[in-house]
Amino acid sequence: MTSDIDLGGPRKPTTRTREGGARSHTKSRNRANFIQRWALLGVWVVLIIVFSVIEPNTFLSMQNFQSLLGSQAILLLLTLGLMVPLTTGDFDLSIGSVLSLSAMVVAVLNAQHHWPVGLAVLVGIAIGLVVGLVNATLTVALRIDSLIATLGMGTVAAGITLWVSDSQTISGVSDALINAVVGFRLFGIPIEFYYGLIVCVALWYVFDHTSLGRRMLFTGRGRKVARLSGVNVSRIRFGALVTSGVLASVSGLLYAGTSGAANPGAGEPLLLPAFAAVFLGSTAISSGRFNPWGTFIAVYFLSSGITGLQLLGVSSFVQNLFYGGALIIAVVFAQLARRRHARNDED
Amino acid sequence: MRHVLSVEHASKHFGGVIALDDVSFDVQAGEVHALLGQNGSGKSTLIKCLSGYHSPEPGWRLTINGTKIERPLHPGEFRQLGMSFVHQDLGLVPSLSITENLRAGVIVAGGLSRIRWREQYRIAKALLDEFEIDIDPRDAVETLRPVDRALIALVRAVDELRRWKGSAGAAEGGVLFLDEVTAVLDRAGKNRVGALVRRIVADGAGVVVVSHDLKEMVDVANRITMLRDGSLIATVDAAEYENPSGIESLIELMTGNRRDNGAINVERRATPPGDRVVAAISDLTGSLARKFSAELHEGEVLAVTGLVGAGWEEIPALLFGARRAEAGTLTLDGETFDVARMSPGNAISHGIGLVPANRQEDGVVSDLSVRANVSLPVLSTFMAKGRLVAREERARIRAVLDGYRVVPPDPELEIQALSGGNQQKAVVAKWLNIKPRLLLLQDPTQGVDVSARERIQDIVWRAARAGMAVLYASANYEEVAAVADRVIVVSDGVITTEIVGADITEDAVTAACLRGAPSGLEEVA
Numbered sequence: 001m002t003s004d005i006d007l008g009g010p011r012k013p014t015t016r017t018r019e020g021g022a023r024s025h026t027k028s029r030n031r032a033n034f035i036q037r038w039a040l041l042g043v044w045v046v047l048i049i050v051f052s053v054i055e056p057n058t059f060l061s062m063q064n065f066q067s068l069l070g071s072q073a074i075l076l077l078l079t080l081g082l083m084v085p086l087t088t089g090d091f092d093l094s095i096g097s098v099l100s101l102s103a104m105v106v107a108v109l110n111a112q113h114h115w116p117v118g119l120a121v122l123v124g125i126a127i128g129l130v131v132g133l134v135n136a137t138l139t140v141a142l143r144i145d146s147l148i149a150t151l152g153m154g155t156v157a158a159g160i161t162l163w164v165s166d167s168q169t170i171s172g173v174s175d176a177l178i179n180a181v182v183g184f185r186l187f188g189i190p191i192e193f194y195y196g197l198i199v200c201v202a203l204w205y206v207f208d209h210t211s212l213g214r215r216m217l218f219t220g221r222g223r224k225v226a227r228l229s230g231v232n233v234s235r236i237r238f239g240a241l242v243t244s245g246v247l248a249s250v251s252g253l254l255y256a257g258t259s260g261a262a263n264p265g266a267g268e269p270l271l272l273p274a275f276a277a278v279f280l281g282s283t284a285i286s287s288g289r290f291n292p293w294g295t296f297i298a299v300y301f302l303s304s305g306i307t308g309l310q311l312l313g314v315s316s317f318v319q320n321l322f323y324g325g326a327l328i329i330a331v332v333f334a335q336l337a338r339r340r341h342a343r344n345d346e347d
Numbered sequence: 348m349r350h351v352l353s354v355e356h357a358s359k360h361f362g363g364v365i366a367l368d369d370v371s372f373d374v375q376a377g378e379v380h381a382l383l384g385q386n387g388s389g390k391s392t393l394i395k396c397l398s399g400y401h402s403p404e405p406g407w408r409l410t411i412n413g414t415k416i417e418r419p420l421h422p423g424e425f426r427q428l429g430m431s432f433v434h435q436d437l438g439l440v441p442s443l444s445i446t447e448n449l450r451a452g453v454i455v456a457g458g459l460s461r462i463r464w465r466e467q468y469r470i471a472k473a474l475l476d477e478f479e480i481d482i483d484p485r486d487a488v489e490t491l492r493p494v495d496r497a498l499i500a501l502v503r504a505v506d507e508l509r510r511w512k513g514s515a516g517a518a519e520g521g522v523l524f525l526d527e528v529t530a531v532l533d534r535a536g537k538n539r540v541g542a543l544v545r546r547i548v549a550d551g552a553g554v555v556v557v558s559h560d561l562k563e564m565v566d567v568a569n570r571i572t573m574l575r576d577g578s579l580i581a582t583v584d585a586a587e588y589e590n591p592s593g594i595e596s597l598i599e600l601m602t603g604n605r606r607d608n609g610a611i612n613v614e615r616r617a618t619p620p621g622d623r624v625v626a627a628i629s630d631l632t633g634s635l636a637r638k639f640s641a642e643l644h645e646g647e648v649l650a651v652t653g654l655v656g657a658g659w660e661e662i663p664a665l666l667f668g669a670r671r672a673e674a675g676t677l678t679l680d681g682e683t684f685d686v687a688r689m690s691p692g693n694a695i696s697h698g699i700g701l702v703p704a705n706r707q708e709d710g711v712v713s714d715l716s717v718r719a720n721v722s723l724p725v726l727s728t729f730m731a732k733g734r735l736v737a738r739e740e741r742a743r744i745r746a747v748l749d750g751y752r753v754v755p756p757d758p759e760l761e762i763q764a765l766s767g768g769n770q771q772k773a774v775v776a777k778w779l780n781i782k783p784r785l786l787l788l789q790d791p792t793q794g795v796d797v798s799a800r801e802r803i804q805d806i807v808w809r810a811a812r813a814g815m816a817v818l819y820a821s822a823n824y825e826e827v828a829a830v831a832d833r834v835i836v837v838s839d840g841v842i843t844t845e846i847v848g849a850d851i852t853e854d855a856v857t858a859a860c861l862r863g864a865p866s867g868l869e870e871v872a
Contacts, residue, residue, distance in 0.1 A: 209734050209735050210733065214723065225708075
């Protein structure tokens, strides 16, 4: 296999000689960066204040916040998982279906076949692992576009879910799982929120404080540069797709534990919100990069907005408007920010 | 005879730099006319004035197929005037069929009307048959050998010219420009293209060819126009040079009698490299290079060079595992590796670094910080207790940037905020920072301003003398002459000449590259 590294040789002269040196507008740029970093958090706070003023009895209740934080943990975990392959430069469209399948397998094995819940949970995670491995093999080893490979695998997983469940919602999941997910509360917030938080901290640590995180960043941003710098980009992309598969199956377990049942169409509607949150999150905190805290803020910003609007009596279509709109606005912002950078470098 | 193209008083200035200085030449109907000159001689600028990409200075006069024009051409206007250009990249769409590529102009112009594929295939087949190209027009271009792709691109250009003739009602004429189309072809391929060019001019068109391959030009051209430093040197009959000493005379004409550039390097050559062999390359074969063998000594800068496409360019990438080698071994301090199984990660762990040619694609991630870009290959050294020690990384990279005079030495800037020259200094610093035993460089000063270029050469040379071996691949002969302790010239994939020490001058290197197959100069057994 011959790689396509550019061998150089004379070519048309490039007339892009710029002089380096600290720019006079460094200060204004720093301010712009600061605003960009914290804008999403600020807007989230404003949103909470506005809804709290409008709906002081419902929105501004401890209970509302506690349930919001708990119930969105599933989406948070799914979104954090998605962030990993996006960082290394691959899509994973199978996460929603993996969530459904893992939740369904746990419900079927535990409630219908009376397997011990611990074993059923292990099988559920194993499913995420297997789908992740297949995604990674297709994408990295066989060089199929991740968009296509994971779209196909996701559809296969959705088909298996319908098959094993006979297209029914399966309930009767063991209390042990329910307790492990929502049975305990810390500061009034269900334990599942803290699972998401732990993963968020772990990813933040890996992304920002390990050489693995740096290598992942380079793999996503400049695969050829990374490869030529000795980064094993295949292994990193492989690991990223496996990670998103496993985290999607874990969020499936949270789903089964939260509702005590599995619905064959549980995960698919979460795919778009997950994308919206990752991209929106990439405009905050470490702006321009997919990052865990930005993602965390984005997940809760979006769900706060939706909860608030629903409390105002706006019907459920608002969810689609909100998530779809957020995805588009996020990528437009990212694009504009990039263009602003490019312009700054021209002069 | 009457001319199909005549250019008079073409000049072009870029700022204060005169790229083209009052050049005139003409092409007759039925003639193959070679445009020769070194890099920077003005041939590209001249071609670009004719394609409408550059506006020449006022005062030029162009007569093309009988039309007189005294203003700059608009981009694309050349088509209506009966000119056609084939550039080195050929402009084919690899995934589409030969028919679709050949007939693209007609197919695209058809709008919503149904494409009669069978007819299109028939026309394409007839074209291929006419030029004795034995390929199925249904094949995708990407399945073709490089020489066949070049032929297809030529045939398409000829077909375009014919359609122009049809619409203009001209019986003959049309001018086809071939801009280094054969650079990556081997001798047989060049001959094949040459044969096609002769056929094309047989029906009254004129062909202008640009190439560095003097033998090819003498074989195919009727006349040769020689440019040097933007000026016209002479237009001569190619037939006069079809003898053993002809190539030598052309080389003299091309390089002129310049001062000896070797003098630049006197100070450097005063301190010779060591004798110990650090790296030995043996029988390295890639897609162009064949059985390349060389030894690199401690402290030595060995340059590999040649004409574009001759095979020298891939040697660093092959050794580094960035490009898969077919065969070959590398012995580094007594340890032997199979180059065919080398990977970049492997290479780095054995103390090999590669400064790639294309900085934007292969060298840096432009919107990440200088620090992140420079520290990538040595990241693990900043890990302590499972954690990247940012303070240590920052301090270390800052010291590296200071040491190699990267301006500004601010590790936190996005690397794209630096000038091209400073970005490239940072890339060189990145690789010297791994303390390599063998440093490979591919055209390291491409697109870099003069002062940064000298600075980079100096950094490389000092790093070499500090004890590593350096392999420097470049097509810039001036630079090769300035930096190298020894020069290996590769032609058609094999080593043809080796130049050592005081014999290294820009002219000697240039001549060796142009001469190609050995004749006269010391031959390497």
